[in-house]
Amino acid sequence: NAGVTQTPKFQVLKTGQSMTLQCAQDMNHEYMSWYRQDPGMGLRLIHYSVGAGITDQGEVPNGYNVSRSTTEDFPLRLLSAAPSQTSVYFCASSYGTSGVPPGANVLTFGAGSRLTVL
């Protein structure tokens, strides 16, 4: 199994450009999420989804859009990139087991995408 696949691994953007970070999982996980990791800030949740067609905001959603049209894919869109969005982005997914909701289960992370906005 591929697990969680993120593309691209590295990206450099200019301020104002838009782009999409792709995330795909092949484990039939219900729950998917996007985090950003910044030095000294830990991991912060951007958006998450508990199933196809359902998304919700995390701690730092501004400047990002998501959609979940299929169980497998959860792309993260930067609408107009800003230097403050320079970060490492992680996609993660998890399943729900009996008595344990998806958002409380073990997360499987992608390898990360390093984004630099100039």
Next chain:
Amino acid sequence: AQKVTQAQTEISVVEKEDVTLDCVYETRDTTYYLFWYKQPPSGELVFLIRRNSFDEQNEISGRYSWNFQKSTSSFNFTITASQVVDSAVYFCALSEAVNAGNNRKLIWGLGTSLAVNP
């Protein structure tokens, strides 16, 4: 207010020393989940343990052990006889309910950077 506090930003030990990483959390939920994840220098995030709020038994896995104490809202992680390969950033995280439904999200500590020197 920080809901997951990892007071130790950086720890440096010599190989074979025991080391304890502290995690203190804050939540009003009666049902919640606690996690530890490891992020080695290569950057990926690796799951170590999940504990639910109803299970206060300590857990041991090889050289790793976890001490969960609800009375002090702590979930500390001890590495016995540390090795150079243990060098990583370790994150503690709390999964709590988002609303009255089944949605949950993880709140992450800022991490403790552990350096194990030969």
